[in-house]
Amino acid sequence: MKKTTPALLIVDMFSRFDFPEADLIASSALSASKAIARLRQHFKDEGDPVIYANDNFANWQMDFKDLVQECLAADGVSAKIATLLRPAPDDYFVLKPKHSAFLATPLAVLLAKLGCNQLVVCGMAADSCIASTCFDSNSREYETVAVPEAIAGIGARKARALQLLEDSQAAKVVPIDRYLLG
Template identity: 50%
Template structure:
């Protein structure tokens, strides 16, 4: 009998200043997903499954991830509530990405191989851009992809729903809710 694939939670662009056109609407939508996101992160950490932050560097090529987190957690930053609530913990992983997909020109494929991950749960922003691009790339690389609808956001509900419908209809991802996502036995560290 084949063992279930090891899972990882990929948090996309949640460490964010939201200082771009449409950023205020996206930040509000992302804040609404915080309860589901926090439960997912807690469940993955408790289960010993990898939590990976995949974040744009927002064209700040000299800033590293820790600096980005500190900048976004500043009380005056538009994304402070989200960055503070979802701040990385020791043991979490991170990659900086230059474009939409977390796979494009990043070490993510190598990291996932080293962690023996074959199932990705994608959460974050924006469902109609970076989450969509990452899901399609993950599917093309033959990962099992799951997207919880209550843990992704777009500037409008219609944009989110259109992207999720496309992922579901194309079978690039299974769309569900955060509460329905289970970690297969053996998803944790050392499994």
Template identity: 45%
Template sequence: MASTAGIRNGDHQRTALLVVDMINPLDFEGGEALMPHAEAAARAIAALARRARGRGEPVVYVNDNFMRWQADFREIVATVRDGTRGSGLAGELAPVEGDYFVLKPKHSGFLATPLEILLEKLDVGRLVVTGVATDGCILATATDAHMREYAVQVPPDCVAAQSEARSRRAVELMRDSMGIDVRPSREAFAEG
């Protein structure tokens, strides 16, 4: 099993919370099945975001642009909050002043985005990756973070897929093949 320490972690002291695709209309095939799992994850992510902010650590929303190429993140939040299936998630996880935003065109938060540059500027060496879907965008983002030698944690209570089985398989894959830390969210941003 690979080490979870991450080479970057030695030089970079901060931990960032990545909130992946939780500002989401869930209007796609499978969105209805994802919804109850995403709601449970949203509650845990909201608590984790409060803890991260309280410690002065960055919270970065890494979100699909839903093919709205001329929209910025705040427009996407407003659109999702306006009567979509995912409006409750957007309300639960509303960004606050001081949070960061990266729009992504594909599954990984790193592919064709400025995420890596932002994390470098923020002195981040460790990532806590949360959001949806565990077996899609979370897996892709965590894999790319691992390949870039970040220390990565994916708390199982802060990710969701269309079924618990799909989410569990993806978490186990990340743990077993890349050595990604899969401790629960109560162990992220803990004192000490």
């Protein structure tokens, strides 16, 4: 049996929360960020890679470190999440132009170089970027895991997205405590 080599993928958690429906997802994002911090610590303790995939607010001159600094300097939920999830120097990142963390990014190449065959996906939002990333991960034959407590979403839309991922077998939906216990 092939050894599982996981990577944690944190999607779109650095945000100015200036998009439509931001007020509807902000509290869910803050809650998810606390679960993501737990997952990230687990991955660090195990020596497994942590990868951030974030959009760049359509600012093609901004890099990931600038994006993090912009969020840290902001007010409210943006700064709280950025403070909690600030990347470590040994973390990886890719900027993404659209919903999926795989579309037009070097993510697949990075995962291959790291030797990863399992992708634990978390971040926001469940019914867009998380779902797109999970479907693309599954189609590339990664064992894909979605941790519901570490995924932000809007009400019933989050529940439907997670149910679709599970029903389609695009991702295993695993509660955080069960994932952390292995």
